[in-house]
Every structure is written in structure tokens, then in C-alpha cells.
Amino acid sequence: DVKVTQSSRYLVKRTGEKVFLECVQDMDHENMFWYRQDPGLGLRLIYFSYDVKMKEKGDIPEGYSVSREKKERFSLILESASTNQTSMYLCASRLARNTGELFFGEGSRLTVL
Amino acid sequence: QQQVKQSPQSLIVQKGGISIINCAYENTAFDYFPWYQQFPGKGPALLIAIRPDVSEKKEGRFTISFNKSAKQFSLHIMDSQPGDSATYFCAAREGYNFNKFYFGSGTKLNVKP
Numbered sequence: 001d002v003k004v005t006q007s008s009r010y011l012v013k014r015t016g017e018k019v020f021l022e023c024v025q026d027m028d029h030e031n032m033f034w035y036r037q038d039p040g041l042g043l044r045l046i047y048f049s050y051d052v053k054m055k056e057k058g059d060i061p062e063g064y065s066v067s068r069e070k071k072e073r074f075s076l077i078l079e080s081a082s083t084n085q086t087s088m089y090l091c092a093s094r095l096a097r098n099t100g101e102l103f104f105g106e107g108s109r110l111t112v113l
Numbered sequence: 114q115q116q117v118k119q120s121p122q123s124l125i126v127q128k129g130g131i132s133i134i135n136c137a138y139e140n141t142a143f144d145y146f147p148w149y150q151q152f153p154g155k156g157p158a159l160l161i162a163i164r165p166d167v168s169e170k171k172e173g174r175f176t177i178s179f180n181k182s183a184k185q186f187s188l189h190i191m192d193s194q195p196g197d198s199a200t201y202f203c204a205a206r207e208g209y210n211f212n213k214f215y216f217g218s219g220t221k222l223n224v225k226p
Contacts, residue, residue, distance in 0.1 A: 039219075040219075042115070042119075043204075045213065045214070048212045050212070100145050100206065101159045
């Protein structure tokens, strides 16, 4: 079974703090994604990585950056957290570009005070 | 503007009944339409998916109906069970950008025993 692990399930941070969200997948998938999930808005793509050190902006990249130094690990960085970044963050991986299924982690719920 | 519109927002069905969730889209470049199921505290998981050259796909109690001319697709859950209680998301993927998935806003299904 594919496993996508988000190490921090719940975080509480203060406005202006730097936040790191880590995601690890164990199936040698090429592609990894970070989504934000908010009630009534579904899932929105923040960033996508199609290979090590390669990234693409999604629909809502403002205030976020990402890092993919190793194939299995994709990090989401909030340089200076703001209250409007309080949300559930979901990491996903996909075997390759031409395969459809996304495999999601269990999510990281971030609260910014 | 939401690219995929999902309804209803919530749904209550008696055990054994049929649950129906509807989605509509405008972008004719979408080429892949998955449904994801999410239980509380878990990440979404692929339930069933369809491509636009097929009008119906069935997997066990779950069926996707696809109407290309109307740009609508729906999920039918036959013989609904309490264990089906979850949030369901429809999604659509752009055919020329396999990285872009657009998700509906979600439907919270409650199947009463």
C-alpha cells in the first residue's frame, strides 16, 4: 500500500512564525502535491513538484514556498504565518504524470493565532 | 470561481437507500473525473473515476453517471450503509495539464441506521 505520511498532524503557531510542514511518501512516486482544504471550498492546489528540485505554482501559492531535495520528501514552508493560513493542509503523491490517482496523507491542521 | 460545482452540501439517507451526489463543470478540456471519499481525520482516498468517452462506470455499490453534453456527472451509492458516512469530493483534471485537478466543495453524507 502507498503510504503518504505527514508528520505533524496538529500545529499551533503565532503570526509571523516560520512554519514547516513535512510530507514523505514511500512508493517512489515522481509527483507530489500540496493542497489546502477549507470548508465549502474543497481542495485547492498550492504547489506541485514533478521531480526532485522541480516545482510549479498551483492556484494559491502566495505566502507559501516548497522544497523537494529528495524524491520521497516534499516540504511546505510558510515564511511568515498569518491567521488566514489557518487551515487543513493535505499532501498527495502520484506515481507519474500520466497516471490519475492521487494518494493523500492524513493532513496537517494548522492554527495560526 | 469554482470550476467544479458540487451539490448537495450535505445529504442524509436511510440505510439501504440510494445516495446521489451531483457535479457540474464548464471546461471541456477536462479529461478525467475522479470521486474521492474522506472519513473524519483521514485524507481523501480515490473511490472511483471515469473518462468522458464512457457514460457510466460501476464498481460494486458505487456508480458514476457521466453526461458529456450536459457537462454533468454524478455519484450513485446503492444500498447505502452507515459505513458510507463520509465526505465525498468530485474532481476534474485538465487534459492539457495533468497536474491541475479541480475539486468540488464536498458533500457530507450521513447514512442513518
